[in-house]
Amino acid sequence: MTTQLQRTDTPNPLSRLLLCLSLTLGISTPIQAASFDCEKATSSVEQAICHSTELSRLDTILHDNYQSALANLPAAQADALRSSQREWLKQRNVCGSQEACLNQLINQRASQLHEAAKHATSAMDAIIVSIPTNPAKAAQLLRSYRGPLASAWLIYLHQFEPGSNVTDAEVEQRHQNIIVSMKDDSFPQSLLQDIEKDPKVSQATAVLTLLRMVIERAGYENEYGRPYVHCFIFKRQGAAAYEAFGPLYGSTRDSQAPICSPQGDLFELPAWKKLSKLMNPMLEQASENTGTIRFASYAAWSIFRLRATVSPEDFLTPSQRVQEAGDPEQQIRSWGDNKTWPKEQREQLLAAIEPARLATMGWLQTERSFSASDAAKAANMIVTEWLSDRMGFILEMSGSPE
Structure with missing residues (x-):
């Protein structure tokens, strides 16, 4: 499975369907975004919900809370919830088209289901933990x-x-x-x-x-x-987990990948924050040319930060991908177009690299009990891979000026 999708005229099978999706907006203004298809609404209750923005909003919240509770309750409790929901629908339907009546009942039920969903998800997550x-x-x-x-x-x-x-x-x-x-x-x-x-x-x-x-x-x-x-x-699970949870779709869906935050404060250290700040202007400029494929790179970078803090021992071995990409520091030095990336900015970036390496070495020794020699190896690879990923993005999206 490919973890870094490339922009191409022929979509990868893993992203082909999403690249064809488009958002179709309804033109019938009375129909709101209710939890059901308003074009098929027949009862007075359904029509009242569809013709009211507020009722439609509440109905959608109620539906989402109901589905969340159902999905996270044991089977017997889920069946009981279905029964109680059917009884509640009978009460709701007595309101007919009276908006105030519907507003009160739906609001109340949505709150009840929110609490049910909250307790259900908490119990489910305790099992997972x-x-x-x-x-x-x-x-x-x-x-x-x-x-x-x-x-x-x-x-x-x-x-x-x-x-x-x-x-x-x-x-x-x-x-x-x-x-x-x-x-x-x-x-x-x-x-x-x-x-x-x-x-x-x-x-x-x-x-x-x-x-x-x-x-x-x-x-x-x-x-x-x-x-x-x-x-x-x-x-x-190591490499298999990083691969499975990394860039997958080649679209905005990659922005919703369930990637956990880095474990520890490595990338919050002043040296790393300075390095990131100095790299950001060129990344933002390159991102203007990418479209939704950029979210795959962003997801890959999030996986990298997680891996560097959870599995830093992975960086004791040089990455073949980074070796093939070339020296990122040399790529920064040799950038030929002073208009797109001024020399002064590049020199500031280059000067910030070594402090980031030293900060990473210290963090690995203090937080991960690395020996001095292993910390030096891993820190060098972490910084180099971080730079290489971003330079690869910049070069692909902006081109390499002579």
Whole structure:
């Protein structure tokens, strides 16, 4: 599976469907963005919701909260919620077209479902957090759930935690459940099929990619502050996890990749903040020529920051990709067009590189207990790869002036 998509006239199979998507705006102004198709609204209640911006907004919130609660409740509790929702709909329908009545009932129900979803997601996430320490118990608890998130984690447990005792039959059923849950978006289904048929993609990467796509749809890092709880997989699964959670789509979807924040404050150190600030003007200039493909690079850079802080030992070995790309410092020095990138700015950037290396060496020794020699090797590679990635982006998008 390719982790760095390139701009091309023939889209990669992993991004071909998204590149064809367009947003179609409705021209019938009374129809609002309700949770159902307003063009098919027949009852007085549905028509009232569709003709009111506020009711439509509330109805959408209610629907989202309901779906979140359903997806994160054990099967028995989810069935009970469905029953209570049907009873509530009967009460709502008594309002007919009375907007004030509908506003009160929908608002109240949306708040109730928000609390239900909050408690449900908290309980689900507590199970997920327990996976590294007690995978068998986590599997036992996840079996009581029917939603795609529980299914994806059971498949993960089958792949990486044999002691969890998840069976092949369970995996087959759960995989099918996930595919069905994606019926509202054909793109992930197509992408997963491409991955599963590709002999170059490992089973570990395929399983982690499936997990990644479910997490993307599960409502993490949203306005309610649900934090990521899958971050342990990067240390445990290494390269396969970094590959699966990195750039995948070659579009704005890569901006929603569930990439955890760096572990530690390495890139918040003054030397790194200064280096980033000095590089940013040229990156912004290059980004003007890229279109949505730039989000793949941004995702790759986020993965890099995570990997540098979670798995810095990976940088003790020189990267073949960086070696093939050439010396980024020399590329900066030899930039020939003083108008696009003034020499004074480049000299300031070059002067900021060594302080970033030294700061990284110190951080690795203090925060990751590296020896002095290993810290020097890894720091040099981290800084070089950071520069190389950005120079590759600049050269590809801006061209290399003589």
